[in-house]
Amino acid sequence: xxxxxxxxxxxxxxxxxxxxxxxxxxxxxxxxxxxxxxxxxxxxxxxxxxxxxxxxxxxxxxxxxxxxxxxxxxxxxxxxxxxxxxxxxxxxxxxxxxxxxxxxxxxxxxxxxxxxxxxxxxxxxxxxxxxxxxxxxxxxxxxxxxxxxxxxxxxxxxxxxxxxxxxxxxxxxxxxxxxxxxxxxxxxxxxxxxxxxxxxxxxxxxxxxxxxxxxxxxxxxxxxxxxxxxxxxxxxxxxxxxxxxxxxxxxxxxxxxxxxxxx
Ligand code: NAP
Numbered sequence: 001x002x003x004x005x006x007x008x009x010x011x012x013x014x015x016x017x018x019x020x021x022x023x024x025x026x027x028x029x030x031x032x033x034x035x036x037x038x039x040x041x042x043x044x045x046x047x048x049x050x051x052x053x054x055x056x057x058x059x060x061x062x063x064x065x066x067x068x069x070x071x072x073x074x075x076x077x078x079x080x081x082x083x084x085x086x087x088x089x090x091x092x093x094x095x096x097x098x099x100x101x102x103x104x105x106x107x108x109x110x111x112x113x114x115x116x117x118x119x120x121x122x123x124x125x126x127x128x129x130x131x132x133x134x135x136x137x138x139x140x141x142x143x144x145x146x147x148x149x150x151x152x153x154x155x156x157x158x159x160x161x162x163x164x165x166x167x168x169x170x171x172x173x174x175x176x177x178x179x180x181x182x183x184x185x186x187x188x189x190x191x192x193x194x195x196x197x198x199x200x201x202x203x204x205x206x207x208x209x210x211x212x213x214x215x216x217x218x219x220x221x222x223x224x225x226x227x228x229x230x231x232x233x234x235x236x237x238x239x240x241x242x243x244x245x246x247x248x249x250x251x252x253x254x255x256x257x258x259x260x261x262x263x
Pocket of ligand 1 (some may be wrong): 077155
C-alpha cells in the first residue's frame with residue numbers, strides 16, 4: 001500500500017508516453033495533476049481521459065478505485081524559461097503549494113558528434129535540462145516552506161552509461177542526475193526529496209523508430225538482459241512510489257528502469 005494524501009502534482013511532458021502514464025497513475029492514487037505538454041491538444045487529451053475516469057469512478061458508489069484526482073491541462077513550451085516563469089506564477093496563485101514535481105518532458109536530436117549541429121546540442125540541453133532548473137526553482141520554493149515535497153527527474157540510461165550518437169542527450173541526462181543529487185542535499189532539511197529515474201528502451205513515440213523496426217529492435221535487445229522493451233507504466237510505477245509518503249527516506253538516488261542494461 002502506498003499513501004498519497006490528495007497532493008497536487010505537476011508533470012511535464014504529460015501529453016504522451018511516460019509522462020502520460022505518470023499522470024494517470026498519480027491521479028488513480030487520488031493526486032490532482034497539472035498536465036503540461038507543448039501542444040494544448042496532447043495535454044488536453046491526457047487531462048480529459050483522467051477526468052473521465054474520475055467521473056466514471058465517482059458514478060459507482062463503493063468502487064474501490066475511488067477517490068481519484070482531477071487533471072488540469074496546461075500547454076507550456078518548457079524550452080522557454082519566460083513561459084515557465086509565467087505559467088508558474090499563474091499556477092501558484094491558484095495552488096499555494098504544488099507538492100510533487102515530475103520533470104519528464106524531453107526530446108532527442110541524435111547524431112554522431114562530428115555531425116551534430118550547435119542547434120541540436122542547444123535544443124536538447126534546453127528542453128531536457130535547463131527546463132528542470134526553471135521549473136524546480138519556481139515550484140520548489142513553496143514546497144520547501146511547506147516542509148514536504150517530492151521531485152522526480154526522468155533521466156535516462158544514456159545519462160548513466162553514455163550512448164554513441166547521443167552526446168547532447170547523454171550530457172543533458174547526466175546533468176539531470178547531477179542536479180538531482182545537488183538539490184537532494186539543498187532541500188533535505190525541508191523534507192523535500194529529489195530523485196531521478198533512468199529508463200532504458202521504453203515503447204513510446206520517442207523510440208517508435210527503433211521498436212518498430214525488427215532489425216534495429218533485435219540489435220538493441222542484445223544489450224537488454226530482460227530481452228524486451230519496457231512499458232511506460234513500468235517507469236510510472238517507480239516514479240509514483242518515489243512520490244508517496246512511504247518514500248520519504250529516499251533522496252539523491254537514481255533508479256534504473258531499464259531491463260538490466262546498466263547493471
Ligand atoms: P514522448 O513520447 O516523445 O513524449 C514527450 C512528451 O514531452 C510529450 O508530451 C511532449 O509534448 C513533451 N515535450 C517535448 N518537448 C516539449 C517542450 N519543449 N515543451 C513542453 N513539452 C514538451 O517521450 P517519452 O518516451 O515518453 O519520454 C519521456 C521522458 O523520458 C523524456 O525525458 C525522455 O528523454 C525520457 N526517456 C525516454 C526513454 C524511452 O525509451 N522512451 C528512455 C529514457 C528516457 P507534446 O505531446 O505536446 O509533443
